[in-house]
Amino acid sequence: MIGLYEELIKMKDSGEPAMMVTVVEMTGNTPVAVGKKMLVGESGTAFGTVGGGALELFAKNKCTDLIKDRVSMTEKYVLSEGKIVEGAESLPMACGGTVKLFYEYIGVRGHIYIFGAGHVGQALIKVLKTMNFYVTVIDAREDMLAHVLEADRKVHMSYADFIDKEGLREQSYVVVCTPSHKHDYNVVNKVLELNLTPKYMGMLCSEVKLRSFMKKTFERFGDDIDLSYFYSPIGLDTGGDSPAEIAISISSEILAISYHKKGHCHMRKDAIIDQNRMK
Known part of the structure; x- marks a missing residue:
């Protein structure tokens, strides 16, 4: 025994x-x-x-x-x-x-992959660990990972390379908040390229960045690509802009998805996503 x-x-x-x-x-x-x-x-x-x-x-x-x-x-x-x-x-x-x-x-409530161990990523880990999520944080910057204490697993690796090597757990949650637009794009597109289906994938960005991102994504994958699980800008519209407030916004959105709750005011811009689909 x-x-x-x-x-x-x-x-x-x-x-x-x-x-x-x-x-x-x-x-x-x-x-x-x-x-x-x-x-x-x-x-x-x-x-x-x-x-x-x-x-x-x-x-x-x-x-x-x-x-x-x-x-x-x-x-x-x-x-x-x-x-x-x-x-x-x-x-x-x-x-x-x-x-x-x-x-x-x-077991845990769910597996969450956080791509980027910056200020928002670090704040988000602290919140998620109070709710029994298993958190894996991935960052190419070893010095940033040194500041992460609460994650269940820390991975020092190129963001897209991690997905190539390990994929994603079924029904997992993905938060993309890397230090550059290029890395964000690589992560999301690697998920699409490998036909992975996380329960949720959110990307931290502005509306301007999202427009450019969606244009390139539809040009590459076509307008039939499934983005039903993609949320960007990420989080619920709570109004705060500090790392801690953004972390609360993101974790609240993840909980809403986890509990299948609807009617919340998401930051997600469906109009921007849809208008960039190729006609």
Whole structure:
């Protein structure tokens, strides 16, 4: 059991979400006792046991689906194929008893990539870490990364090269706030070039910069490119312009996207994006 929790700590430190499956109830003949646990990581690697056989295989596959949805639940099983027990799912086993498993999601709210460790990036990291996000900050400037203390992971690398090397986690959040327009453009276009689909990608910029950026983007990728997850200028319209205030604006927008909330006043300029599509 100690080894199982050690593996859980490793997963947590690396930002890998997991499910902890616990036997919470049993009746009749079963291959496992109450309290037995199995840990299943996002990669499918499992530690511990909840009885083996069809029950454990079913539970492991169930974990894969639940990790994607980031939800916990309890489910009851009857260990006899074809046997009907109210509120229980039948599994192809010969034991005949019933088992109830509790699936507990253990992980971060989401993964956020921050490209640029400048004043806004540093302020944003501090806010996001209070809300259980796993934050990776990427910057080509080693001296700027030295000022970052709260991030879960710091990467000293060229911005677009990082995406080439590692890609992005599915349903992740991306904040682009590099020190130059060129690097911003390279990051966003690398995401489009590789057909990556983050849940959210926001770019810190002015409306003038956005017009120029969108013109070049549509010239390169065509007017059918999907930008539904792209928000620029980034953040909700709160009126503040200090790094701390901008960080609050960006984190609020990320939360709104995370909770599927609509009706907020985003800084995003759909009119600028749409008018630059090629006709």
